[in-house]
Amino acid sequence: MEPSLPFYILATLSVFSALMVVLSRKPVHSVLYLIFCFFTIGCHYLLLNAQFLFAVHIIVYTGAIMVLFLFSIMFINMNKESEPHKNTLIKIAAGVLAGLLFLVLLEATKGAETLGPPSPNESYSTVANLGKVLYGQYLLPFEIISIMLLSAMVGAVMLGKKSVD
Amino acid sequence: MNALIVIACLGIAAMMSEVLGFKKLLLPLVAIGLISVVGLFVMDWNTSIRYYHDMLYFDNYAIAFSAMVTVLTALWLIMSKEYFISTTSKAEHAALILFCLTGAIVMISYSDLSMLFIGIEILSISLYVLAASNKHDLRSNEAGLKYFLMGAFATGFLLFGITLIYGASGSFNLQEIANYLSKNSEHLPMFVYAGVLLMLVGLLFKVSAAPFHFWAPDVYEGSPTLVTAFMSTIVKTAAFAAFYRLFATCFSDLSGWWGETLAIVAALTMLVGNVLAVMQQNFKRMLAYSSIAHAGYMLMAIVAMNHISAGAIFLYTSAYSIASLGAFACLHALGANDNEKIINLRGFIAKQPFNAGLLCLAMLSLAGIPPLAGFFAKYYLFYGVIQSGYLWLVLVAVLSSLIGVYYYFRVIYTMFLPREEEDGVLPKISGGHKILLTIVAILSLLMGIFPGILQGIL
Amino acid sequence: MEFILFKLVLVISVFVASLLIAMYSTYGERKIAAFFQDRLGPNRAGPFGLLQPLADGVKMFMKEEIIPTNADKALFILGPCVMMMTACMTGVVIPWGNSLIIGGQEYMMQITDINIGILYVFGVVSIGVYGIMIGGWASNNKYSLMGAIRGSSQMISYELAMGLAIIALIMTTGTLSIREMVQQQHGAHWNVFYQPLGFLLFIICAFAECNRTPFDLPECETELVGGYHTEYSSMKLGFYLFAEYINMFISSAIIASLYFGGYNFPFLSNLGLSHNALSLLGTAVFFGKIFFFIFLFMWIRWTIPRFRYDQLMHLGWRIMIPLALFNILLTALVVLWRSGQLG
Numbered sequence: 001m002e003p004s005l006p007f008y009i010l011a012t013l014s015v016f017s018a019l020m021v022v023l024s025r026k027p028v029h030s031v032l033y034l035i036f037c038f039f040t041i042g043c044h045y046l047l048l049n050a051q052f053l054f055a056v057h058i059i060v061y062t063g064a065i066m067v068l069f070l071f072s073i074m075f076i077n078m079n080k081e082s083e084p085h086k087n088t089l090i091k092i093a094a095g096v097l098a099g100l101l102f103l104v105l106l107e108a109t110k111g112a113e114t115l116g117p118p119s120p121n122e123s124y125s126t127v128a129n130l131g132k133v134l135y136g137q138y139l140l141p142f143e144i145i146s147i148m149l150l151s152a153m154v155g156a157v158m159l160g161k162k163s164v165d
Numbered sequence: 166m167n168a169l170i171v172i173a174c175l176g177i178a179a180m181m182s183e184v185l186g187f188k189k190l191l192l193p194l195v196a197i198g199l200i201s202v203v204g205l206f207v208m209d210w211n212t213s214i215r216y217y218h219d220m221l222y223f224d225n226y227a228i229a230f231s232a233m234v235t236v237l238t239a240l241w242l243i244m245s246k247e248y249f250i251s252t253t254s255k256a257e258h259a260a261l262i263l264f265c266l267t268g269a270i271v272m273i274s275y276s277d278l279s280m281l282f283i284g285i286e287i288l289s290i291s292l293y294v295l296a297a298s299n300k301h302d303l304r305s306n307e308a309g310l311k312y313f314l315m316g317a318f319a320t321g322f323l324l325f326g327i328t329l330i331y332g333a334s335g336s337f338n339l340q341e342i343a344n345y346l347s348k349n350s351e352h353l354p355m356f357v358y359a360g361v362l363l364m365l366v367g368l369l370f371k372v373s374a375a376p377f378h379f380w381a382p383d384v385y386e387g388s389p390t391l392v393t394a395f396m397s398t399i400v401k402t403a404a405f406a407a408f409y410r411l412f413a414t415c416f417s418d419l420s421g422w423w424g425e426t427l428a429i430v431a432a433l434t435m436l437v438g439n440v441l442a443v444m445q446q447n448f449k450r451m452l453a454y455s456s457i458a459h460a461g462y463m464l465m466a467i468v469a470m471n472h473i474s475a476g477a478i479f480l481y482t483s484a485y486s487i488a489s490l491g492a493f494a495c496l497h498a499l500g501a502n503d504n505e506k507i508i509n510l511r512g513f514i515a516k517q518p519f520n521a522g523l524l525c526l527a528m529l530s531l532a533g534i535p536p537l538a539g540f541f542a543k544y545y546l547f548y549g550v551i552q553s554g555y556l557w558l559v560l561v562a563v564l565s566s567l568i569g570v571y572y573y574f575r576v577i578y579t580m581f582l583p584r585e586e587e588d589g590v591l592p593k594i595s596g597g598h599k600i601l602l603t604i605v606a607i608l609s610l611l612m613g614i615f616p617g618i619l620q621g622i623l
Numbered sequence: 624m625e626f627i628l629f630k631l632v633l634v635i636s637v638f639v640a641s642l643l644i645a646m647y648s649t650y651g652e653r654k655i656a657a658f659f660q661d662r663l664g665p666n667r668a669g670p671f672g673l674l675q676p677l678a679d680g681v682k683m684f685m686k687e688e689i690i691p692t693n694a695d696k697a698l699f700i701l702g703p704c705v706m707m708m709t710a711c712m713t714g715v716v717i718p719w720g721n722s723l724i725i726g727g728q729e730y731m732m733q734i735t736d737i738n739i740g741i742l743y744v745f746g747v748v749s750i751g752v753y754g755i756m757i758g759g760w761a762s763n764n765k766y767s768l769m770g771a772i773r774g775s776s777q778m779i780s781y782e783l784a785m786g787l788a789i790i791a792l793i794m795t796t797g798t799l800s801i802r803e804m805v806q807q808q809h810g811a812h813w814n815v816f817y818q819p820l821g822f823l824l825f826i827i828c829a830f831a832e833c834n835r836t837p838f839d840l841p842e843c844e845t846e847l848v849g850g851y852h853t854e855y856s857s858m859k860l861g862f863y864l865f866a867e868y869i870n871m872f873i874s875s876a877i878i879a880s881l882y883f884g885g886y887n888f889p890f891l892s893n894l895g896l897s898h899n900a901l902s903l904l905g906t907a908v909f910f911g912k913i914f915f916f917i918f919l920f921m922w923i924r925w926t927i928p929r930f931r932y933d934q935l936m937h938l939g940w941r942i943m944i945p946l947a948l949f950n951i952l953l954t955a956l957v958v959l960w961r962s963g964q965l966g
Contacts, residue, residue, distance in 0.1 A: 062746075063752070144280075151261060
């Protein structure tokens with residue numbers, strides 16, 4: 001599958017915004033770049049003809065989770081001064097390690113064979129088919145993930161509740 | 166499978182207990198529930214059923230480990246009785262513990278990488294909250310946050326690894342991945358190795374093996390003692406069961422490739438854990454490092470990967486978890502007023518000789534002194550590793566065990582010292598803690614005398 | 624080629640219509656307020672004050688442009704842009720009418736019919752929150768920030784109930800495409816009769832999403848000066864105000880097409896008109912429904928006082944969401960019962 005021009009544009013934007021998340025000085029800018037990054041990643045789903053995933057990605061990540069993220073960042077009102085400065089040596093070490101990992105992954109995935117493109121008429125990503133897979137083969141994970149959400153919810157209530165002393 | 170449903174429903178019932186007003190009945194309900202769950206597991210023995218399109222596979226291995234974590238949770242509950250009476254949000258605590266157990270059983274019995282991930286997440290998310298559950302204690306907050314960040318980081322590695330392996334094999338199913346790997350063993354794409362490596366890193370993070378152990382002591386020390394006890398026994402058992410299952414089912418064909426790496430990690434973990442444990446003055450922190458060291462021994466079973474490894478790791482996790490529960494019971498009862506120093510144990514043997522004796526047994530079992538469970542657990546483990554040809558690893562393990570003996574004996578030695586003025590009054594161990602200590606000692610002895618029972622069933 | 628031309632015309636006319644309707648909504652709002660308060664309302668500019676919106680527009684453009692010194696300049700400008708952009712983006716999936724047959728070729732009066740139409744609307748609406756948040760934060764003003772935070776938490780809370788209300792609707796219609804939903808409501812089979820509770824939840828949430836009274840806490844002037852747009856002036860303020868009216872227009876259109884049959888009306892096929900005439904008539908009826916809902920928005924604004932913040936959250940989380948969940952259960956039972964799979 002030869003990547004198309006929209007792919008290159010989107011990929012460039014994704015990488016650029018992901019980098020800016022790390023490089024921005026203000027936390028709010030980082031979060032906004034992250035939102036943009038999620039948005040572009042969502043658009044990759046469109047290129048793969050997975051419209052439902054695109055919409056869900058936008059609604060859940062860009063629209064809900066990141067709003068809460070931005071929300072708390074705005075509340076905390078972090079500024080540059082309060083950020084502890086890391087030792088330069090540690091910074092260099094972390095950079096070298098991350099770079100090495102990046103190289104390893106790059107090398108490992110370089111020779112990977114690419115699959116053929118999904119044909120645009122193929123309906124594998126429609127909501128109906130997705131539902132059949134979720135409620136068929138992946139029924140158990142789908143149901144049991146509710147326990148995970150429940151425990152997160154219980155935890156949030158427990159930590160957030162004012163304790164009666 | 167029924168047992169899993171029962172535990173999940175029990176968790177939901179615990180959550181609702183405050184609203185529906187049966188909070189007083191909560192503890193008996195949970196206790197009865199856990200016992201019946203063990204019964205359900207026993208009934209399932211030798212059935213080996215795959216559930217729901219092969220998402221969960223309850224073979225004997227899974228049933229044995231699931232039953233073990235359930236028993237451990239029941240034992241843990243004995244000493245946590247007070248915990249559920251004095252805290253304000255006990256319904257939430259109980260629910261989270263039961264959800265943890267659900268997650269543990271899912272990650273023990275998974276047969277699909279998606280279930281592994283969900284199991285780990287259920288377990289971890291509940292634990293992040295439990296670690297931070299002492300809201301007014303800064304250390305507990307720190308523990309929760311640190312655990313959360315590190316856990317999320319490790320999950321990232323794990324997921325990346327899963328993705329790469331899925332990319333190559335086109336399946337999340339353990340059996341299908343194994344088939345793919347053995348069929349294409351000659352010309353595997355490079356990124357399969359990268360995937361295995363990343364999954365390995367993610368799991369090593371989760372089991373706090375060196376060099377990914379830095380979070381563990383702080384988290385273990387900062388969390389409320391009971392949560393630490395839960396983390397270093399039940400959670401560790403489940404994590405190793407999952408780890409072993411993945412590598413035994415999926416990646417055993419590649420063992421020539423990851424074996425050496427894992428052996429080095431195991432050796433490093435044992436040495437780091439034991440050496441740092443020696444330097445600790447705080448009993449809780451010492452137990453934390455000891456738990457890291459024991460993780461190193463358990464990794465040896467994965468390195469060995471032969472016909473006795475499954476039994477060996479089962480015996481080892483059981484022996485370690487039971488003895489650890491005893492140690493934590495003592496720590497919890499004696500460290501009531503935040504005094505978690507080892508020297509707080511001074512005069513223990515003179516004041517409460519029976520309890521002190523029981524703690525001695527637990528410590529000896531952890532150190533691996535015959536005829537206690539810890540010794541035979543180590544014996545089988547080392548035997549298996551020698552059979553697989555890692556003699557040097559066994560030598561390192563024996564050496565580090567000797568270091569271990571030193572600090573476990575220091576605890577025992579401290580108990581014999583006379584109590585000083587500044588130590589204050591030693592709290593009396595009674596009630597649930599005493600019962601738990603007694604059970605721990607009896608089990609450690611029994612498992613030491615008849616080690617073949619647990620080792621042989623797998 | 625004709626296809627592209629037609630779409631281009633459609634895009635431009637939808638855009639212009641949105642702007643025009645938003646403009647005259649301001650006029651309508653003031654006239655209706657005047658009617659409710661027994662006043663005359665704007666009547667100086669042109670006959671009946673009909674040129675008033677133009678005069679307002681000119682005023683907005685001419686005013687001095689102020690960006691506060693301590694504001695984050697880029698974000699300060701980005702805020703109203705995001706708001707305006709998302710407001711205009713939703714219109715593309717709404718079926719404005721049935722098809723037109725020109726020269727033997729059938730053209731849909733909808734810019735694009737994507738199969739996840741309703742989710743697309745949700746996605747765009749959920750991005751719209753950022754307009755308020757970014758603008759409020761970038762102003763570097765406590766009142767603005769408070770307004771932004773109120774706005775975002777309100778929108779997040781009500782988006783949940785809105786989504787749940789829609790799920791029940793999707794269960795009965797079995798599609799996510801808005802056009803298909805409208806076509807299913809042919810004649811008088813309007814969804815509001817099948818989903819009365821869902822409709823009630825949806826319209827309440829739509830009010831909250833548009834930040835209209837009784838949910839206008841983000842810009843509540845008695846407490847927060849001007850809310851998130853306190854520091855804004857000139858056309859940037861105009862954008863915010865304008866976007867609010869466009870949102871109102873679009874929500875009315877969505878309510879009309881989801882629950883009130885869109886361009887359908889009873890006895891549509893008995894009139895004996897040609898296809899094109901029927902389509903145009905349908906579009907006119909559709910706009911009639913939209914205007915009714917816009918009027919409803921204004922009617923409620925000048926009738927009901929504003930919620931307190933805790934009341935708002937209480938309503939959202941403790942009443943709307945449980946009701947929406949109940950609605951889903953009820954719908955599921957009915958759907959199962961009708962398909963004969965229940966007992």
